[in-house]
Amino acid sequence: MHADYLLEQGRLERHDQRVAWRHLRRKEAGGEGALLLLHGAGVAGRLTWQPMVGYLSRWRHIIVPDLRGMGQTHDLDERERAFALDDVVDDIEAVLAARDMERLDAVVGYSFGGLVAMRLKQRMGEGISRLGLIEPALLEREDHAVMVQVREAYAEAAERIRQADTPEAGIVAFLDLIAPNRARNPRAERLSIMRLAYRPLGFANALDCVTQAVRDLDRETLLQAQENVISIVGGKSLEAMKRYHAQLERSRADWVYRELPGTDHSLPFQKPRRLSSILLEYLTST
Numbered sequence: 001m002h003a004d005y006l007l008e009q010g011r012l013e014r015h016d017q018r019v020a021w022r023h024l025r026r027k028e029a030g031g032e033g034a035l036l037l038l039h040g041a042g043v044a045g046r047l048t049w050q051p052m053v054g055y056l057s058r059w060r061h062i063i064v065p066d067l068r069g070m071g072q073t074h075d076l077d078e079r080e081r082a083f084a085l086d087d088v089v090d091d092i093e094a095v096l097a098a099r100d101m102e103r104l105d106a107v108v109g110y111s112f113g114g115l116v117a118m119r120l121k122q123r124m125g126e127g128i129s130r131l132g133l134i135e136p137a138l139l140e141r142e143d144h145a146v147m148v149q150v151r152e153a154y155a156e157a158a159e160r161i162r163q164a165d166t167p168e169a170g171i172v173a174f175l176d177l178i179a180p181n182r183a184r185n186p187r188a189e190r191l192s193i194m195r196l197a198y199r200p201l202g203f204a205n206a207l208d209c210v211t212q213a214v215r216d217l218d219r220e221t222l223l224q225a226q227e228n229v230i231s232i233v234g235g236k237s238l239e240a241m242k243r244y245h246a247q248l249e250r251s252r253a254d255w256v257y258r259e260l261p262g263t264d265h266s267l268p269f270q271k272p273r274r275l276s277s278i279l280l281e282y283l284t285s286t
Contacts, residue, residue, distance in 0.1 A: 002024065002053045002054045002057065004026060004027060004028070004057055005024035005025060005026055005027065005053075005062065006024070006025045006026075006027055007022060007023070007024055008022070008023045008024075008025070009021065009022045009023070011072065011073075012091075012094060012095055012098050013076075014090075014091065014094055016075060016076060017068065017073065017074070017075060017076065017087075017091060018073065018074055018075075018076060019065060019066070019068075019073050019091045019094065019095055020045075020065065020066040020071055020072035020073045021063065021064070021065045021066070021095045021099070022045065022046065022063070022064040022065075023061065023062070023063055023064075023099055024053065024061065024062040024063075024064070025060065025061055026057075026059075026060050026061075032058075032059070032060050032105070033059055033060060033061070033103075033104075033105030033106075033129075034059060034060065034061040034062070034063065034101050034103070034104050034105055035056065035059040035061070035062045035063070035104070035105060035106050035107075035108065035283075036062075036063045036065075036092075036096070036101075036104050036106070036107045036108070036117075037049045037056075037062065037063070037064045037107075037108050037113075038065070038067065038092070038107065038108065038109040038110065038113030038114070038116050038117050038120075039064075039066075039067060039070070039071075039110055039111075039112075039113050040110045040111030040112045040113050040114075041069075041070070041111060041112040041137075041203055041206035041207060041210070042070060042195065042196040042198070042199070042202070042203035042206060043070065043195045043196065043198075044066050044070050044071025044072070044198075045064040045065055045066050045067075045070075045071055046064065046066075046071070047071075047195065048110060048268055048269075049064055049268070051268065051269070051272035052268060052272040052273075052275065052276045055272070055273055055276030055277065055280070056276050056279065056280065058280060058284050059105065059106070061099075061101070063095065063096070063099060063101060065091070065092060065095050067088050067091070067092075067112070067113065067116065067206070068083045068087060068088050068091060068202070068205075068206070069083065069199060069201075069202025069203065069205045069206050070199060070202050070203070070206065071199075073091070080199070080201035080202050080205060081205070082205050082208060082209075083205060083209055084209060084212065084213075085115065085116065085119055085209055085210075085212070085213045085217075086119070088116050088209070089116060089119045089120050089123065092116065092120055093120070093123070093124075102127060103127050103128075103129075104124075104127065104128045104129065105129050105130065105283075106128075106129060106130045106131070106132060106283040107120065107121065107128050107130075107131055107132070108131075108132035108133075108134065108279060108283075109131075109132070109133055109134065109136060110134040110135065110136075110267075110268055111134065111135055111136065111137055111178075111265065112137050112206055112209070112210055113136075114133040114134060114135065114136025114137060114138075114139070115136055115137040115138045115210060115213060117131060117133065117136070118131070118133070118136065118138070118222055118223075118225075118226055119222070121225060121226055121227075122221075122222055122225040122226075125225070129228065130228040130229075130230075130282070130283050131226060131227070131228060131229045131230070132229075132230050132231075132232070132279045132282070132283055133229060133230070133231040133232070134231075134232050134267055134268065134275070135232070135233055135234065135237060135241070135265055135267065136231065137210045137213075137214075138210070138213060138214060138217065138219060138222070139231070139241070139244060139245065139248075140238065140240070140241045140244070141238075141240045141241065141244060142240070142243070142244040142247060144214075144219060146240075147214050148214055148215060150177070151210070151211040151214045151215070152211075153173075153177055154174065154177060154207050154210070154211055155207070155208060155211050156173070157170045157171075157173040157174040157177065157207065158170065158174075158203075158204040158205075158207040158208050158211075159204075160173055161174075161200050161201070161203065161204040161207075162200075162201060162204050167196075167197050167200035167203075167204075168193055168197065170200075170204070171192075171193050171196045171197060171200070171203075172193065174196070174207065175189075175192060175193075178265045179234075179236070179237065179264040179265040179266065180238070181236040181237070181238075181264060182236065182264040182265075182266070183236075183264075188266075191269075192266065223248075226254075226255075227254050228254050229252075229254065229255045229256070230255075230256045230257075230258065230278070230279065230282040230283070231245045231248065231249075231255070231256070231257050231258075232257075232258050232259070232260055232267065232275065232278055232279070233245050233257070233258075233259055233260070234259070234260055234262075234263035234264045234265060234266075234267050234270075235259050235260060235261035235262055235263060236262070236263060236264040237263075237264055237265060242259060245257040256282055258278050260274060260275060260278065263275075
């Protein structure tokens with residue numbers, strides 16, 4: 001993934017899952033600690049983070065797993081099954097234990113991965129020093145009742161992905177919900193649809209996983225467990241999300257909010273270098 005790192009990769013076999021992981025170790029002296037990168041729904045770790053790894057070179061170790069339903073992580077019989085948030089967090093903790101990563105200097109989570117990162121922090125506590133959240137699921141709106149209502153539309157999009165002859169209509173419905181102000185450039189639109197259609201049933205299951213978490217999780221308790229956070233939202237993204245993250249920054253001394261102009265929900269794919277710079281500035285500051 002990057003010339004400064006040696007790559008190890010494998011699949012950790014668990015009781016119900018083979019969890020794919022990539023572990024980058026710095027070739028030369030320098031860098032310290034470990035960074036965990038958690039991708040979003042529908043798109044694997046390598047595809048999400050490869051444009052950014054070259055700029056996130058301050059760490060000795062970088063761990064990039066594929067979350068359930070995505071990339072090379074599969075059920076043991078290769079079937080697509082529904083899963084819950086804690087199933088995903090269990091997978092990540094198992095990978096970290098297998099790689100002897102008891103402490104993480106930073107975790108960066110994008111979209112669905114941001115929700116996973118927050119739940120992981122809730123479990124690991126001081127084992128995670130800093131958190132970078134890129135348009136994290138569960139923090140899209142301040143009003144929880146509205147969040148629950150909006151997630152029903154995501155559930156409908158997931159069902160369209162499952163039931164239609166092709167997943168495209170359901171994927172477009174998802175994009176219209178998560179990035180209504182996107183430019184809709186034909187080439188960019190095709191690329192987004194192609195990325196999300198790689199494992200459409202796994203993508204649909206991830207959407208339903210978030211919907212269930214929105215219904216069931218105590219968001220305030222989850223937020224209380226977070227420390228030393230930077231959250232980043234695209235300039236073209238939902239105004240309600242930007243307002244909520246700005247409010248979190250105003251109300252908490254350990255929360256920094258940044259807006260990345262010219263981007264929508266696809267930040268890691270649109271401006272990877274600038275996004276990496278914002279993350280580095282916060283996650284490696286003393």
